[in-house]
Amino acid sequence: MKAMKKFTLSIGSFSMCWLLCFGQAQHPEEPQRTKVISLAELQDKIRGGWAGQTIGVTFGGPTEFHYNGTFIQDYQTIPWYDGYLKKWMEDVPGLYDDIYMDLTFVDVFERLGMDAPVDSFANAFANAGYTLWHANQAARYNILNGIKAPESGHWMNNPHADDIDYQIESDFAGLMNPGMPNSASEISDKIGHIMNYGDGWYGGVYVGAMYSLAFVSDDIHYVVKEALRTVPAESDFYKCISDVITWYERYPDDWKQTWFEIQRKWSEEVGCPDGVFAPFDIDAKINAAYIVLGLLYGNGDYTRTLEIATRAGQDSDCNPSSAGGILGTMMGYNKIPAHWKMGLADVEDMEFKYTTMSLNKVYDIGYRHALEMIRRNGGTIDENTATIALQRPTSVQYEKSFEGLYPVERVSVNQTITAEYAFDFEGTGIVLLGSAHKDRDELPNHVFSLELHIDGKKIETFSMSTDYTKRRHEIFWKYQLREGKHTVKVVVTNPRDGYRVWAGNYVVYGNMPVDGINYHSTISGR
Structure with missing residues (x-):
């Protein structure tokens, strides 16, 4: 009886949530709920989403990874003025990887249709002219060297599997699925696993779901909580974001106290070797925590949302980009404050570097894609309105990166x-x-061939190119070795004068946390 009572209460609470947000309560056996939205409002929200993320990434651009393990103090002014958007678009086009990565995938949908195969998306970004980092670059290397998706994003093949990459480029999935978070998750399953896995993938699933729900709810607190249903409750990503929501409710007037709680419990990096034993943290979940920090404490105020998401630090251009895009979708383009749209009209016809798309072009393409997805998911379109078959968010599959791996030490090498x-x-x-590397820029690129030997056995042969866009992000990685001592040997089989392979340092993992005050007692807090 207790179990039945608990189940009944759970269903009742869930129905009440939908009653408050979408109208009268619905029983499980009733037809799927719908929402009617005018086509003008749908267009306005799609424009708001794309414009919002462009504004956010520009605002946070100067602070990106300048504040690691600390927040930006109140006395530091972050600039914003008429012409600022154009200045960054012209002078630092690489800042907009949040946007042109999205546009790569939007373009594939536009050219090949909604059923385009995963290889089309993988090959498009792997062969694009832009520079990539972390999980994206590791996946690009994998794809160019025969490791296809989803293996290209799996943590055994990608040391950056939990990094932020798909999280910052998943906006398109939500923007083309208004009110349909599960449909957005299906797209994220296909594309997000090209470069990420586990918590790194969940970041994109979650952000996509928040965009999707922002079309059909004006309550940012509801959107933050409801979108989390798409993430498995047993994952660290879910637990981290759930903690942020709890801390917000405990300290509703003090975002910095919640920031300290996030830092205390969730700032330990395990996967990305650049962030292990370092304050740098490009992990998806902590940066998603900063997105949520901005959204909750911003409470629908566009300025406060961007300020907090940026001031939280770490990837402080990507986080306000996501927060600004989600809130921009909810508000719609026309309600984004004029202060933040200063100079926006001057850049809306400018093509993002490495693409043939501008904001005005993706406003139109994104709108058409959203109409198509509404039809595909049981909705209808008439002359002036769209009827969306609303989806209750459901959890994607559970997966975990770097299971049983614990950082032990970082050892400096610094030699050729x-x-x-x-x-x-x-x-x-x-x-x-x-x-x-090559010693002089004018030299042609060279592709080194290397062998990895562990305990006297050749484990793999791999290549390393001096072409930065095709580089291998690390020299090598190997997990799930037997516990104990190991001998490693790296052999360069085709050395060449004027070229070199440089080794920086290595990170060692064990099968249990390091004991002692320096690791577990005072930092973890878990």
């Missing part, structure tokens, strides 16, 4: 590997950071 480099370590996993 001319022929071979060998060393010993003790643990269950290792990542050697480094890169390939």
